[in-house]
Amino acid sequence: MSEDILAKIVRMRKADIERLGLNFGIDIPEKRRVGHTEFLGNAGAILEVKRASPSKGDIAPDLDPIGLATTYAEAHAQAVSVLTEGNFFKGSLRDLIAVADLMEKRRQQGLHACAVLRKDFLLYEDEIDIAYRCGADAVLLIARILDDEQLVKMARRAQSFDMQAFVEVRETDDFRKLQIVTDALGDAAAKTIVAGVNSRDLATFHTDPLVPAGVRNNLPAKAVFESGIHTPPDADYARSLGFTGILVGEAVAKNPTLAKEVVGAFESGCENARGKFWKKYAECRDALRISHASRPLIKICGITREEDGMLATELGADMLGFVFSTTKRLTNEKFVRTFVAEIRATRSPESTPLFVGVITDPDSPEGQTAIKLAREGILDAVQFHGIAPSATNTSLAHYCAARMGEASDFEQVDSLRKNGEPRVLLDAKVEGIPGGTGKQIPESLLREKAGDIPLWLAGGITPENITAICKKFQPELIDVSSGVEATPGIKDPEKMRALFSAVTSL
Numbered sequence: 001m002s003e004d005i006l007a008k009i010v011r012m013r014k015a016d017i018e019r020l021g022l023n024f025g026i027d028i029p030e031k032r033r034v035g036h037t038e039f040l041g042n043a044g045a046i047l048e049v050k051r052a053s054p055s056k057g058d059i060a061p062d063l064d065p066i067g068l069a070t071t072y073a074e075a076h077a078q079a080v081s082v083l084t085e086g087n088f089f090k091g092s093l094r095d096l097i098a099v100a101d102l103m104e105k106r107r108q109q110g111l112h113a114c115a116v117l118r119k120d121f122l123l124y125e126d127e128i129d130i131a132y133r134c135g136a137d138a139v140l141l142i143a144r145i146l147d148d149e150q151l152v153k154m155a156r157r158a159q160s161f162d163m164q165a166f167v168e169v170r171e172t173d174d175f176r177k178l179q180i181v182t183d184a185l186g187d188a189a190a191k192t193i194v195a196g197v198n199s200r201d202l203a204t205f206h207t208d209p210l211v212p213a214g215v216r217n218n219l220p221a222k223a224v225f226e227s228g229i230h231t232p233p234d235a236d237y238a239r240s241l242g243f244t245g246i247l248v249g250e251a252v253a254k255n256p257t258l259a260k261e262v263v264g265a266f267e268s269g270c271e272n273a274r275g276k277f278w279k280k281y282a283e284c285r286d287a288l289r290i291s292h293a294s295r296p297l298i299k300i301c302g303i304t305r306e307e308d309g310m311l312a313t314e315l316g317a318d319m320l321g322f323v324f325s326t327t328k329r330l331t332n333e334k335f336v337r338t339f340v341a342e343i344r345a346t347r348s349p350e351s352t353p354l355f356v357g358v359i360t361d362p363d364s365p366e367g368q369t370a371i372k373l374a375r376e377g378i379l380d381a382v383q384f385h386g387i388a389p390s391a392t393n394t395s396l397a398h399y400c401a402a403r404m405g406e407a408s409d410f411e412q413v414d415s416l417r418k419n420g421e422p423r424v425l426l427d428a429k430v431e432g433i434p435g436g437t438g439k440q441i442p443e444s445l446l447r448e449k450a451g452d453i454p455l456w457l458a459g460g461i462t463p464e465n466i467t468a469i470c471k472k473f474q475p476e477l478i479d480v481s482s483g484v485e486a487t488p489g490i491k492d493p494e495k496m497r498a499l500f501s502a503v504t505s506l
Helices: 005-020 065-074 093-108 126-134 148-160 172-192 210-218 232-240 250-254 256-268 273-291 306-315 333-346 365-376 407-418 443-449 466-473 493-504
Strands: 044-049 079-083 115-119 138-142 164-169 193-198 223-226 245-248 297-300 319-323 354-359 381-385 398-404 424-428 456-458 477-480 485-487
Touching: 044 065, 044 250, 044 256, 065 079, 065 093, 065 256, 079 093, 093 115, 093 126, 126 138, 126 148, 138 148, 148 164, 148 172, 164 172, 172 193, 193 210, 210 223, 210 273, 232 245, 232 256, 232 273, 245 256, 250 256, 273 297, 273 354, 273 398, 297 493, 306 319, 306 333, 306 493, 319 477, 333 354, 333 365, 354 365, 365 381, 398 407, 407 424, 407 443, 424 477, 466 477, 466 493
Parallel strands: 044 079, 044 245, 079 115, 115 138, 138 164, 164 193, 193 223, 223 245, 297 319, 297 477, 319 354, 354 381, 381 398, 398 424, 424 456, 456 477
Antiparallel strands: none
16 A cells, blocks of 8 residues: 555654754754744634645745745734645744744734744654744644644643644544543643644545534534635635634735735634534535445435425435426425424434525525525525525525536536535536436536536436446435436436435445
């Protein structure tokens, strides 16, 4: 098995320490010479001094750490994260010292000063001492690379200096370690421990913005969304999940003028219904990965009858879709209210699907009804099908569906992702018909353009072809409507059973 990136970073770092010492051959202050600012004392953004990364290579190789940190402070970032790893990130303890000295000067001048985080792959307690002497207010401790005992020792050492331990978690075992270190510090943990969840897998460097969503409810009050923040809407999305902070690296290191917008978007946002929906969805996805890793989530769309919705629920549908658009699958407010109430009253939350209203025109009476039901919490979310949400609807629980027929249609997907949408449903495009066409997205188009985006697929999925589709594309979610119908709007019980039988056998 080839060595993953994280293991390689740690191995090379150990070799450097053995050769150069824990200070990596750099002269550092004998004593700390700067004051202290609490790390994430207030909710806000942590912006990074970062020259390179294993996934992107050079990001800003010629950056001036003092100039960049000044820009961050003037943007009112809560903290500056300084990469001090040299092999892959081209950082240095010199950068840490320079940024800490800058913040001390700003404090003395009565200007906004950021807390300073040493971000590195720390392995030893004495590295906490070095970070303190260099002026850090907090240190990153990656749970994945530290055993229980060492993590507790390093967190206690940080606490002895009145520094914060920024404990990064992602894997299942990391959360066990977070609990151990929190218990070990007792009452001091509330001030010492800040948890961070990385949307980037440090073994592969693939990023998924739904990873933090799925675990937010398992984190302490002070928690940070790490990686994957590229635009102000991304920052707003992270805030909607209830995170206290965001850690932003590449985007602001490459484009420092973006710093103020990202900070502003996060600070002006709030935890809301949109974030609640994505947390519920991500928790559902993560639970399914444990119980049946190869099975996609299933949305049965176009429900117009109670018996169809009941059967889909009993078979294990993860989402049910109700169409609020003038098609043969059009539903109505009374039916949805009654049906949803009955399901929620008779089933446990874990076995209750998410309820989605599908709209093609938010200004139509049908679209307005779906939006009203979502705002009331009757529907878990609205699916904006073939359209993007307006500025007034961005906090509404929602996701978007894009219609795919040619390569240029993926530009809309890119635009939606840049607008902070963590997932986009891809549906087959047929001119003049918004959905439920029974047509498939061309396979060549998906292979060419989908890339590493976790796929939500709709269009022409049937009990007969679902196995092949899942094996070819490993979709995270499939959306089925006409493929399990007897006639438009009327589901065929045998087709639904055959569909679920096929995915269960994957």
